[in-house]
Amino acid sequence: MNEIRNFIENITPMNDADWQLFSSKLQEVNLKKNTPLLKIGEIEKHLSFITKGIVRLYIPKDEFDLTFGFVFKNEFITAYDSLLTQSPSDYQIETLTETTLWTISYKDLQEVYETTNSGNIIGRKMAENMFLIKSKRELSLLSKTAEERYLDLFSDRPKLLQQIPLKYIASYIGVTPQALSRIRKRIT
CATH class of the missing domain: 2.60.120.10 (Jelly Rolls)
Structure with missing residues:
Protein backbone atom coordinates (compact mmCIF):
# COMPACT_ATOMS: atom_id res chain seq x y z
CA MET A 1 0.00 0.00 0.00
CA SER A 143 0.02 12.67 -37.07
CA LYS A 144 2.56 9.85 -36.89
CA THR A 145 3.34 6.80 -38.97
CA ALA A 146 2.94 3.32 -37.53
CA GLU A 147 6.72 3.07 -37.36
CA GLU A 148 6.94 6.31 -35.36
CA ARG A 149 4.20 5.09 -33.01
CA TYR A 150 6.08 1.82 -32.48
CA LEU A 151 9.35 3.63 -31.81
CA ASP A 152 7.61 5.96 -29.34
CA LEU A 153 6.07 3.02 -27.50
CA PHE A 154 9.37 1.15 -27.53
CA SER A 155 11.35 4.13 -26.22
CA ASP A 156 8.77 4.89 -23.48
CA ARG A 157 8.71 1.35 -22.04
CA PRO A 158 11.24 -1.00 -23.66
CA LYS A 159 11.39 -3.64 -20.91
CA LEU A 160 7.65 -3.86 -20.48
CA LEU A 161 7.06 -4.35 -24.19
CA GLN A 162 8.93 -7.63 -23.95
CA GLN A 163 5.98 -8.93 -21.92
CA ILE A 164 3.24 -7.87 -24.36
CA PRO A 165 2.38 -10.17 -27.29
CA LEU A 166 3.23 -8.58 -30.64
CA LYS A 167 -0.36 -8.98 -31.89
CA TYR A 168 -1.49 -6.54 -29.17
CA ILE A 169 1.30 -4.09 -29.93
CA ALA A 170 0.38 -4.22 -33.63
CA SER A 171 -3.25 -3.53 -32.82
CA TYR A 172 -2.27 -0.67 -30.51
CA ILE A 173 -0.24 1.12 -33.19
CA GLY A 174 -2.92 0.43 -35.79
CA VAL A 175 -1.33 -2.20 -38.04
CA THR A 176 -1.55 -5.93 -38.68
CA PRO A 177 0.94 -8.26 -37.00
CA GLN A 178 2.55 -8.80 -40.43
CA ALA A 179 3.03 -5.05 -40.92
CA LEU A 180 4.55 -4.79 -37.44
CA SER A 181 6.94 -7.58 -38.35
CA ARG A 182 8.07 -5.57 -41.41
CA ILE A 183 8.50 -2.43 -39.28
CA ARG A 184 10.60 -4.33 -36.76
CA LYS A 185 12.81 -5.74 -39.54
CA ARG A 186 13.36 -2.26 -40.99
CA ILE A 187 14.47 -0.69 -37.73
CA THR A 188 16.76 -3.46 -36.46
Whole structure:
Protein backbone atom coordinates (compact mmCIF):
# COMPACT_ATOMS: atom_id res chain seq x y z
CA MET A 1 0.00 0.00 0.00
CA ASN A 2 3.00 2.28 0.39
CA GLU A 3 3.29 2.40 -3.41
CA ILE A 4 -0.18 3.94 -3.61
CA ARG A 5 0.54 6.50 -0.92
CA ASN A 6 3.82 7.49 -2.58
CA PHE A 7 2.03 7.81 -5.92
CA ILE A 8 -0.66 10.02 -4.36
CA GLU A 9 1.89 12.11 -2.44
CA ASN A 10 3.54 12.91 -5.79
CA ILE A 11 0.21 14.34 -6.94
CA THR A 12 -0.69 16.25 -3.78
CA PRO A 13 0.04 15.83 -0.07
CA MET A 14 -2.52 13.72 1.79
CA ASN A 15 -2.81 14.07 5.55
CA ASP A 16 -2.91 10.98 7.75
CA ALA A 17 -6.66 11.19 8.45
CA ASP A 18 -7.49 11.36 4.73
CA TRP A 19 -5.08 8.50 4.02
CA GLN A 20 -6.65 6.40 6.79
CA LEU A 21 -10.11 6.82 5.27
CA PHE A 22 -8.91 6.19 1.71
CA SER A 23 -6.72 3.20 2.55
CA SER A 24 -9.48 1.63 4.69
CA LYS A 25 -11.61 1.42 1.52
CA LEU A 26 -8.95 -0.39 -0.56
CA GLN A 27 -9.06 -4.11 -1.22
CA GLU A 28 -6.18 -6.15 -2.62
CA VAL A 29 -7.01 -8.35 -5.60
CA ASN A 30 -4.60 -10.91 -7.12
CA LEU A 31 -5.38 -12.02 -10.67
CA LYS A 32 -3.99 -14.55 -13.11
CA LYS A 33 -2.85 -13.76 -16.63
CA ASN A 34 -5.70 -13.12 -19.14
CA THR A 35 -8.31 -12.47 -16.45
CA PRO A 36 -11.14 -10.14 -17.53
CA LEU A 37 -11.59 -7.10 -15.28
CA LEU A 38 -14.53 -5.72 -17.25
CA LYS A 39 -16.52 -6.95 -20.25
CA ILE A 40 -18.51 -5.02 -22.83
CA GLY A 41 -21.91 -4.13 -21.41
CA GLU A 42 -20.79 -4.23 -17.78
CA ILE A 43 -20.74 -1.09 -15.66
CA GLU A 44 -17.38 -0.16 -14.15
CA LYS A 45 -17.69 -0.28 -10.36
CA HIS A 46 -14.04 0.20 -9.31
CA LEU A 47 -10.97 2.33 -9.63
CA SER A 48 -7.86 0.19 -9.26
CA PHE A 49 -4.17 0.80 -8.73
CA ILE A 50 -1.74 -1.71 -10.23
CA THR A 51 1.12 -2.76 -7.94
CA LYS A 52 2.15 -5.67 -10.17
CA GLY A 53 1.38 -6.57 -13.77
CA ILE A 54 0.15 -5.22 -17.08
CA VAL A 55 -3.45 -4.62 -18.15
CA ARG A 56 -4.88 -3.92 -21.59
CA LEU A 57 -7.99 -2.09 -22.79
CA TYR A 58 -9.53 -3.33 -26.03
CA ILE A 59 -12.53 -3.79 -28.26
CA PRO A 60 -12.98 -7.46 -29.21
CA LYS A 61 -13.45 -8.12 -32.93
CA ASP A 62 -13.88 -11.34 -34.93
CA GLU A 63 -10.55 -11.20 -36.77
CA PHE A 64 -8.44 -9.43 -34.15
CA ASP A 65 -8.99 -7.25 -31.12
CA LEU A 66 -8.54 -3.48 -31.29
CA THR A 67 -6.18 -2.70 -28.43
CA PHE A 68 -6.20 0.96 -27.46
CA GLY A 69 -4.41 1.04 -24.15
CA PHE A 70 -1.88 -0.60 -21.86
CA VAL A 71 -1.65 0.19 -18.16
CA PHE A 72 1.36 -0.76 -16.06
CA LYS A 73 2.60 -1.04 -12.50
CA ASN A 74 2.11 2.13 -10.41
CA GLU A 75 -0.77 3.39 -12.57
CA PHE A 76 -4.53 3.53 -12.09
CA ILE A 77 -6.82 1.39 -14.25
CA THR A 78 -10.53 1.78 -14.84
CA ALA A 79 -13.03 2.14 -17.65
CA TYR A 80 -13.16 5.79 -16.69
CA ASP A 81 -16.08 6.79 -18.92
CA SER A 82 -18.21 3.92 -17.59
CA LEU A 83 -17.14 4.71 -14.01
CA LEU A 84 -18.08 8.38 -14.34
CA THR A 85 -21.44 7.80 -16.00
CA GLN A 86 -22.24 4.46 -14.36
CA SER A 87 -23.29 3.24 -17.80
CA PRO A 88 -22.30 0.05 -19.69
CA SER A 89 -18.78 -0.10 -21.08
CA ASP A 90 -18.14 -0.20 -24.84
CA TYR A 91 -14.84 -2.05 -24.35
CA GLN A 92 -13.14 -4.66 -22.24
CA ILE A 93 -10.23 -4.73 -19.82
CA GLU A 94 -8.06 -7.77 -19.08
CA THR A 95 -4.78 -8.66 -17.42
CA LEU A 96 -1.86 -9.57 -19.70
CA THR A 97 0.28 -10.89 -16.84
CA GLU A 98 -0.26 -11.96 -13.26
CA THR A 99 -1.55 -8.77 -11.70
CA THR A 100 -2.05 -7.33 -8.24
CA LEU A 101 -4.55 -4.50 -7.84
CA TRP A 102 -5.74 -2.37 -4.96
CA THR A 103 -9.35 -1.45 -5.71
CA ILE A 104 -11.82 1.06 -4.36
CA SER A 105 -15.51 0.90 -5.21
CA TYR A 106 -17.29 3.74 -6.98
CA LYS A 107 -19.42 4.32 -3.87
CA ASP A 108 -16.40 4.45 -1.56
CA LEU A 109 -14.53 6.71 -4.00
CA GLN A 110 -17.43 9.17 -3.90
CA GLU A 111 -17.26 9.12 -0.10
CA VAL A 112 -13.53 9.90 -0.22
CA TYR A 113 -14.21 12.80 -2.61
CA GLU A 114 -16.93 14.18 -0.35
CA THR A 115 -15.24 13.81 3.04
CA THR A 116 -11.51 14.42 2.52
CA ASN A 117 -9.54 17.55 1.81
CA SER A 118 -7.31 15.98 -0.82
CA GLY A 119 -9.77 13.60 -2.52
CA ASN A 120 -11.10 16.12 -5.04
CA ILE A 121 -7.62 17.40 -5.88
CA ILE A 122 -6.39 13.87 -6.54
CA GLY A 123 -9.50 13.05 -8.58
CA ARG A 124 -9.12 16.19 -10.68
CA LYS A 125 -5.41 15.64 -11.29
CA MET A 126 -5.98 11.99 -12.23
CA ALA A 127 -8.72 13.05 -14.68
CA GLU A 128 -6.37 15.64 -16.16
CA ASN A 129 -3.66 13.01 -16.52
CA MET A 130 -6.05 10.58 -18.23
CA PHE A 131 -7.07 13.37 -20.62
CA LEU A 132 -3.43 14.09 -21.48
CA ILE A 133 -2.72 10.41 -22.16
CA LYS A 134 -5.81 10.14 -24.37
CA SER A 135 -4.97 13.36 -26.20
CA LYS A 136 -1.38 12.23 -26.83
CA ARG A 137 -2.64 8.90 -28.20
CA GLU A 138 -5.15 10.58 -30.53
CA LEU A 139 -2.56 13.03 -31.84
CA SER A 140 -0.13 10.17 -32.38
CA LEU A 141 -2.68 8.22 -34.42
CA LEU A 142 -3.47 11.29 -36.52
CA SER A 143 0.02 12.67 -37.07
CA LYS A 144 2.56 9.85 -36.89
CA THR A 145 3.34 6.80 -38.97
CA ALA A 146 2.94 3.32 -37.53
CA GLU A 147 6.72 3.07 -37.36
CA GLU A 148 6.94 6.31 -35.36
CA ARG A 149 4.20 5.09 -33.01
CA TYR A 150 6.08 1.82 -32.48
CA LEU A 151 9.35 3.63 -31.81
CA ASP A 152 7.61 5.96 -29.34
CA LEU A 153 6.07 3.02 -27.50
CA PHE A 154 9.37 1.15 -27.53
CA SER A 155 11.35 4.13 -26.22
CA ASP A 156 8.77 4.89 -23.48
CA ARG A 157 8.71 1.35 -22.04
CA PRO A 158 11.24 -1.00 -23.66
CA LYS A 159 11.39 -3.64 -20.91
CA LEU A 160 7.65 -3.86 -20.48
CA LEU A 161 7.06 -4.35 -24.19
CA GLN A 162 8.93 -7.63 -23.95
CA GLN A 163 5.98 -8.93 -21.92
CA ILE A 164 3.24 -7.87 -24.36
CA PRO A 165 2.38 -10.17 -27.29
CA LEU A 166 3.23 -8.58 -30.64
CA LYS A 167 -0.36 -8.98 -31.89
CA TYR A 168 -1.49 -6.54 -29.17
CA ILE A 169 1.30 -4.09 -29.93
CA ALA A 170 0.38 -4.22 -33.63
CA SER A 171 -3.25 -3.53 -32.82
CA TYR A 172 -2.27 -0.67 -30.51
CA ILE A 173 -0.24 1.12 -33.19
CA GLY A 174 -2.92 0.43 -35.79
CA VAL A 175 -1.33 -2.20 -38.04
CA THR A 176 -1.55 -5.93 -38.68
CA PRO A 177 0.94 -8.26 -37.00
CA GLN A 178 2.55 -8.80 -40.43
CA ALA A 179 3.03 -5.05 -40.92
CA LEU A 180 4.55 -4.79 -37.44
CA SER A 181 6.94 -7.58 -38.35
CA ARG A 182 8.07 -5.57 -41.41
CA ILE A 183 8.50 -2.43 -39.28
CA ARG A 184 10.60 -4.33 -36.76
CA LYS A 185 12.81 -5.74 -39.54
CA ARG A 186 13.36 -2.26 -40.99
CA ILE A 187 14.47 -0.69 -37.73
CA THR A 188 16.76 -3.46 -36.46
